[in-house]
Amino acid sequence: MPKRLKILASPISYLGCSVIIALAILLSLLRLILPQLDLEPLREDIQALVSETAGVPVQFEQVNVKILGPHLALVLRQVDLMDEQGRETLLRVGEVRVDLDLVGSLLAGEIRLGHVELRDTRLLLVERSDGRIELQGGLTSSASGQGDLRLPFLRHSSLRLLESEFYWVKESGSVPPLRIYDIDMELRNRGREHQFILRAGLDSKSRGEIRLIADLHERGGKQLLLDGQIYLLAEGLNLAHLPAALQPAGYQVGDGALRLQLWGDVEQSRLQQVTGDWELRDLLISGGEPIQHLGLENLSAKIDWRKLPQGWRLDLNHLTLVRNSRLWPPGRYSLEWVRDRQAVRLRAGADYLSVKDVSEFAALFLAPDAEAFKVLLGLSPQGDMSRFRFALDLPDQGPPRWQTRGRLTSYRHTAWQQIPGLEGLRLEFAGGDQGGRVWLESDQFSADFGDLFRTPLQASRLKGELEWHLRPGEMLRLSSSHLYMKTPHVETLSRLDIQVPLAGGVPLLDMQADFWNGDGAEKSRYLPTRIMPPELTDWLDRAIVGGQVTAGSFLLYGPLDRFPFTGQEGRFEVLFGVEQAVLDYMPEWPRIEEATAEVHFLNNSLKIRLYEGRLLDSQLTTGRVVIDELDRADEVQIRVSLEGPFNDAARVLGETPLKAHFERFLKQLKLGGECRLSLNFNVPLLESKPFRFNGVVDLENARLGVEQWDLALESVEGRLIIDQHKLQGQDIQARLFGESVQVNVLPQTDADGPRSRVEIALPLRVEQLQRQFPQLAGLPTHR
Incomplete structure (x- = not known):
């Protein structure tokens, strides 16, 4: 180094070291002096300065000055931000640290405040009924709670909250407040541009984390309105540790991990659109009486929520659900709610629904004594529903109006009370509150009538249409003019009309059917064993050995609880012809074979007329079989007339128990x-x-x-x-x-x-x- 530079550097170094030492001594003296400094005489001036900077009246209990790193800061304790009249507390803050802008103050010739830091703060976020979200005061605010704290916060170039809590409250009061702990929030303001950054955990026990970033622009005008974008990321949230505010009343979320990522657009301080995705794993919900459990292995979807002029619409795209190791096909689901001048209008749609999963989920939230709960529990419906659409209008005047349509495959439900169990149905439906239509089809149909028949009735083919007509609160009417069914043993074509009272009462059934190509050897499948004594059932099983049912008809009319109409309350009638019938009426007696017969069930009785046949070597000319009361049968009356060899008469006496x-x-x-x-x-x-x-x-x-x-x-x-x-x-x-x-x-x-x-x-x-x-x-x- 040149000699001159060395000569010059030596004083500069000495001067710099002296300045640093002097500053250190000064800072040390300030650290010693400032705690002893009594600022009480300056309270009003400091309070006026802070209030002017905040834009609202500010009161505090203690004030002192601290050196925080290179900054000199005012430290205020037990601070209250008041309304404009200074009557209500909008916010209570445990400690406020305000940096003194020394350079700005020297240049401006007056004290200027810089960065603000709030600790031990409680904030209240209120979700209004119109969708607006407002920031309000803490727990010490009055019952009115109408103060708006956004303006004070937006007046600072930089503001940070530490060691604070948020409470999220719905204005409707429908759920308890949501408490958010361990908040680290920073607000950066540049004129009308504002950036909000938040990191927090849900509840003190939660292992998850929430991140929120908002870039907002302040509109001009007297009213504070904000536009901008919001980003939210919630991941690793264990739903078992969620506060009660996010759990359905009376139920417990036993497990489940949630990840949520959302982007939102804000206009005039209202959410206009939210998009993103979410995934929920290993969810378990328990509750109800008796205790029920519902679990999901996985539930995920892409979210698209939009505000409409008079409501909102939610679309869940690419939704997938895994429950009991069964995957729902990915699809789209939508829900729309609109409130106009005349009615509330609800629209819903789903590409796919598991009837079993939906019914079990619905039953979980129904009261045990509710009729719907009993029906779902009794029927245990299952099936795959697709292309489902539902529209509901709730007018201010008049009854509700609704429309629905969809397709159901692999449908089944168990027999319950007077409702037969059904299995193997494919159907499409379309209709509404006044009426509609169902198209039925099956290649492997089964109907279980409980103990009415020995086994469920099977059909290899079922096809037809069913119409419904509804008088709300009065009557549901189901009718069909064409219902074809083919079983391995008979074919039928039916017409039916069912009237179901909605206010209580017994369904009235009017059913007519034609059938043909029947196999008499399979009659045991179709015997109504519930209304017949076991002895009669055994006799019919043994006596009717075979025969070909050529054609017949069926009629059932009357209240179902009075079947088989012993008091003539209705009419039950089955009439059909049989060829090549075999009647084995008594052990060790000769059978009647090759018979042509007409079988007639009428209410509680059975009559069989025989027109042709053979007994031994004699030709049967006429005959009849009569059971007067099926439900109390104690004997069967048989009358036959024969023409044939005289020797047959001797065989009747000599080759039977009469011998x-x-x-x-x-x-x-x-x-x-x-x-x-x-x-x-x-x-x-x-x-x-x-x-x-x-x-x-x-x-x-x-x-x-x-x-x-x-x-x-x-x-x-x-x-x-x-x-x-x-x-x-x-x-x-x-x-x-x-x-x-x-x-x-x-x-x-x-x-x-x-x-x-x-x-x-x-x-x-x-x-x-x-x-x-x-x-x-x-x-x-x-x-």
């Missing part, structure tokens, strides 16, 4: 020819009821022989009367040995049991008897 009485007698006879046979059975269904049987055998040109005596009656004409104990007949005409004879069959009883004695009256010479019976040789020869 104990007739077998010995019939073994001695040889029968031939034709007869007409009428048989009556009373088949008992209860052990206490006896079996009853009787019949009539009309002989036409029949033949009856006694092999032991080589005796044959020819051209037998007459009637035999039979029952389970005896056989009898009188004045039966026949020919014996070429002569006309009269035959009587008389019942007798001896020690061995019932007997039948045959008496034959005829004129006969002894020679004829001796020729026929050689053992009679030697008898006198007279008549």
Whole structure:
């Protein structure tokens, strides 16, 4: 270094060190002196200066001066920001530090204040009913709470809040205030441009963090109105630690992690649009009576909220939901609320809804004694709904009006009370409060009528339309003019009309159906076992072996709770024809086969008319099966008329349980020819009821022989009367040995049991008897 520079640097260095040492000594003296400095005589001047700078009256309890780093600052404690009249406290601050702008003060020739820092502050953010958000005073403010603190804060070039709290309050008071702790907030102002930066945690137990940045521009005019943008980021929030303000009343959020990122536009201090995205993981909500639990593995969506001239609209795009390891297809969901001069209007739409998830979520928030809760719990509906739309108008005058439409697939619900369980339905619906229409279709349909039938009714094809007509508060009417169903065993085409009273009462059903191509062997699936005694059900299972249902019709009209209408309150009627029917009416009795029949259910009774058929080798000409009271059936009445071999009559007596009485007698006879046979059975269904049987055998040109005596009656004409104990007949005409004879069959009883004695009256010479019976040789020869 040149010598001259060294000579010059030495004094400068000495001077600089001296200045630094002097400043250090001065600062040390100030640190010692300032705490001892009594500023009380200057209180009014300081209070006036601070009030002028803040733009509102300011009061404080203590004031002193501190050196904070290189700055000299006023420190005010227990500070109250007052309204313009100085009557109400707008804000209570524990400590306010105000930097003294020394350079600015020297240049301006007056004291100027700089950066402001507030500690231990409580602020109140009020969400107005019109959507505006206002900053108001702390806990010491009066009940009116109408002061606006935005102006004082916006008067400083730089302001920071530390160790403070926020309370978020809805003007409606619908939820408790939300408390926000550990706030680090900074406000930067440049004329009418303002930047707000906030970092805080939700509740003292929350592990999450909230960041908020707002760039706002102050409009001109007397009223303070702001425009600008807002950014919010909330991540790592554990919903289990959320304050009660964000939890539904009476319920507990047991778990869940939330991430939320939003951008908002503000005009005239009102939110105009909010966009962003959110994700919620592992949510668990518990509550209700009895306690219920609802969990979600994941719920995420992109948010687009917009303010409308008279309401707002929310769109959730690319929404995905995972619950019970089942993924909802990503889709769009929308909700719109508008309040105009005439009504409140609500519009909703969803690309997809899980009926099971929605119903369980709704049931969680319904009262246990609510009818809707009971219905959802009882039916347990499931299915996939798509293209759902709903519109609701709540006019100031008149009843609500609504419209809806959508598509439902894989729908099912369990049987509950008088509502049958349904499964496998696809349907589309469109309508509203006055009425609408449902299009039904299924390739694998099942209907469970509870204990009315043994098993659910199955259909391989279902198609039709169902209309509804609604009189609010009075009646819901469901009707269909064309409902086709095909099962593996029958095809049906139905028309129905159901009237459901909405004010209480029993539904009235009017249903008509035609059916064809039925399989009688499958009748057990369709027997209404609930209204029949088990003994009757067992008999029908065994007795109706098979048959082809050609065609039939069905009618059900009346209140459903009075079915099967034993008091004639309605009408239940089923009428159908059967071919190739097989009736196995009693064990060990010959079956009626190849029958053509007409089956007729009428209310509580059953009648079967037989027109053709076969029993043994006889042709059935007519017959009927009657059950007078299905719900109290104790016997089945069977009447048949047959034409066929005379030998069939003997088989009825000798090859059935009646053989104990007739077998010995019939073994001695040889029968031939034709007869007409009428048989009556009373088949008992209860052990206490006896079996009853009787019949009539009309002989036409029949033949009856006694092999032991080589005796044959020819051209037998007459009637035999039979029952389970005896056989009898009188004045039966026949020919014996070429002569006309009269035959009587008389019942007798001896020690061995019932007997039948045959008496034959005829004129006969002894020679004829001796020729026929050689053992009679030697008898006198007279008549």
